[in-house]
Amino acid sequence: MSKQSLKKRSDAEADPVIPPGSTSETGPASEIRPPSERILTVARELFCRDGIHATGIDRILADAHASKMTLYARFGSKEALVREVLTREGADWRDAFFAAVRAGAHAPLDRLRQVIPAIAAWFDGGRFYGCAFINAVAEHAKGEPALRALAAEHHRHILAFLGDLAEAADLPEPALVARQILLTMDGAIAALMVSGDPAVLAVARKNLDAILAAAEPG
Amino acid sequence: MSKQSLKKRSDAEADPVIPPGSTSETGPASEIRPPSERILTVARELFCRDGIHATGIDRILADAHASKMTLYARFGSKEALVREVLTREGADWRDAFFAAVRAGAHAPLDRLRQVIPAIAAWFDGGRFYGCAFINAVAEHAKGEPALRALAAEHHRHILAFLGDLAEAADLPEPALVARQILLTMDGAIAALMVSGDPAVLAVARKNLDAILAAAEPG
DNA sequence: CGGCGATCAGACAGACCTGTCTGTTCCCAA
DNA sequence: TTGGGAACAGACAGGTCTGTCTGATCGCCG
Numbered sequence: 363m364s365k366q367s368l369k370k371r372s373d374a375e376a377d378p379v380i381p382p383g384s385t386s387e388t389g390p391a392s393e394i395r396p397p398s399e400r401i402l403t404v405a406r407e408l409f410c411r412d413g414i415h416a417t418g419i420d421r422i423l424a425d426a427h428a429s430k431m432t433l434y435a436r437f438g439s440k441e442a443l444v445r446e447v448l449t450r451e452g453a454d455w456r457d458a459f460f461a462a463v464r465a466g467a468h469a470p471l472d473r474l475r476q477v478i479p480a481i482a483a484w485f486d487g488g489r490f491y492g493c494a495f496i497n498a499v500a501e502h503a504k505g506e507p508a509l510r511a512l513a514a515e516h517h518r519h520i521l522a523f524l525g526d527l528a529e530a531a532d533l534p535e536p537a538l539v540a541r542q543i544l545l546t547m548d549g550a551i552a553a554l555m556v557s558g559d560p561a562v563l564a565v566a567r568k569n570l571d572a573i574l575a576a577a578e579p580g
Numbered sequence: 581m582s583k584q585s586l587k588k589r590s591d592a593e594a595d596p597v598i599p600p601g602s603t604s605e606t607g608p609a610s611e612i613r614p615p616s617e618r619i620l621t622v623a624r625e626l627f628c629r630d631g632i633h634a635t636g637i638d639r640i641l642a643d644a645h646a647s648k649m650t651l652y653a654r655f656g657s658k659e660a661l662v663r664e665v666l667t668r669e670g671a672d673w674r675d676a677f678f679a680a681v682r683a684g685a686h687a688p689l690d691r692l693r694q695v696i697p698a699i700a701a702w703f704d705g706g707r708f709y710g711c712a713f714i715n716a717v718a719e720h721a722k723g724e725p726a727l728r729a730l731a732a733e734h735h736r737h738i739l740a741f742l743g744d745l746a747e748a749a750d751l752p753e754p755a756l757v758a759r760q761i762l763l764t765m766d767g768a769i770a771a772l773m774v775s776g777d778p779a780v781l782a783v784a785r786k787n788l789d790a791i792l793a794a795a796e797p798g
Numbered sequence: 799c800g801g802c803g804a805t806c807a808g809a810c811a812g813a814c815c816t817g818t819c820t821g822t823t824c825c826c827a828a
Numbered sequence: 829t830t831g832g833g834a835a836c837a838g839a840c841a842g843g844t845c846t847g848t849c850t851g852a853t854c855g856c857c858g
Binding site: 636637649658 | 844845846847848849
Binding site: 492 | 629630631633634709710711713714715717718719720721722728731732735756759760762763764765766767768769770771773774775776780783784786787789790791793794795
């Protein structure tokens with residue numbers, strides 16, 4: 363029994379996140395990323411992949427090749443690190459998602475339909491672990507209002523984006539349509555995480571088409 | 581910092597699940613429920629409410645007024661207890677959900693629409709912590725295929741129920757309609773858990789209406 | 799009455815967790 | 829060349845976790 367938990371631990375440790383000596387992807391190759399950036403990158407990957415409770419500080423530091431003093435001097439606590447990771451993950455996720463939607467089509471209505479291919483691209487990208495905010499709230503259940511606030515803000519940003527598209531597409535009640543599409547996205551993401559079956563995306567696309575068909579005047 | 585976790589702990593402990601001396605709800609008042617049943621009841625409430633990782637064995641045993649030997653003699657490990665809790669939670673949830681759907685209407689198509697009021701009743705019941713399966717998978721992320729298998733079985737049962745209704749309603753492609761409705765349910769439950777805003781249900785109802793409108797021939 | 803099985807109460811082991819603290823190294827700028 | 833700050837390595841404290849084990853208690857059945 364205790365051997366089981368030991369095995370699980372060693373399995374997790376035999377799965378590095380950052381190759382040693384890696385450099386910034388956005389800067390020149392000679393620029394070494396500062397330790398706090400490495401911590402954020404590794405923590406983000408591990409929190410999303412393995413869960414927050416299941417990821418210990420020591421594991422993050424080992425993978426990031428950083429020391430405890432650096433982490434606590436820069437972030438103060440694991441909880442604060444979680445908040446910062448979620449904030450960054452949300453911003454980056456939205457950047458990628460909005461870019462994928464915009465790149466897929468030009469007309470507002472076509473862009474709304476691009477929501478499903480954008481999720482498909484995310485799923486196919488190999489780093490799909492479900493919605494980080496839903497996962498975080500699920501782990502902390504009723505408590506942690508700070509996490510719920512971050513999740514709510516994430517949703518607000520997405521709703522604004524979808525609402526603008528719906529309004530530009532001259533749909534009546536664009537805010538409502540945005541909420542309907544976001545709900546479809548949440549359902550697709552949850553179902554994808556549980557089942558791992560990409561067929562979910564075809565179902566979600568059917569729902570999206572039904573929403574848009576019902577929304578269009580006439 | 582450590583005082584914070586201490587406070588959190590005492591808060592959690594000052595929240596009993598089973599009143600002392602409680603008896604079975606289904607049997608006569610003189611019948612005392614066996615310890616393993618009390619453990620299952622308490623574990624189910626705490627796992628769903630606070631999360632699996634956040635709920636320790638000691639907390640379950642204290643609230644259930646049971647001893648460790650009983651738990652390990654009956655269940656073998658915490659992981660096995662989690663599986664049994666999820667199995668029972670899923671069966672009971674489906675019983676209540678299906679009953680609410682059936683009680684709300686008689687005609688198959690009307691019963692499909694009752695899916696939203698049934699979720700609303702669950703939400704208003706005061707013991708809504710989101711879908712236990714989604715939460716469990718979110719907590720264990722990629723690992724634990726056993727939990728994903730339980731979640732998949734849960735979904736299969738719901739799909740069968742919805743599919744039968746869709747078929748009885750003479751909808752074309754009843755299996756697809758069932759998946760569309762289940763996806764809408766998952767989205768509503770996830771959004772409800774994160775936001776706690778019952779207005780989500782009105783959006784979900786709109787989506788359901790759009791799905792049924794698109795599915796009906798003509 | 800006597801024994802037995804179920805249960806309880808709690809100590810204990812071993813591991814992991816977060817967070818603090820002490821030294822040391824190393825680079826860069828004055 | 830030298831001083832200072834950033835980062836490193838790792839010990840340490842105090843606590844929690846799961847799971848094992850010992851001994852006491854209680855009720856029931858023969």
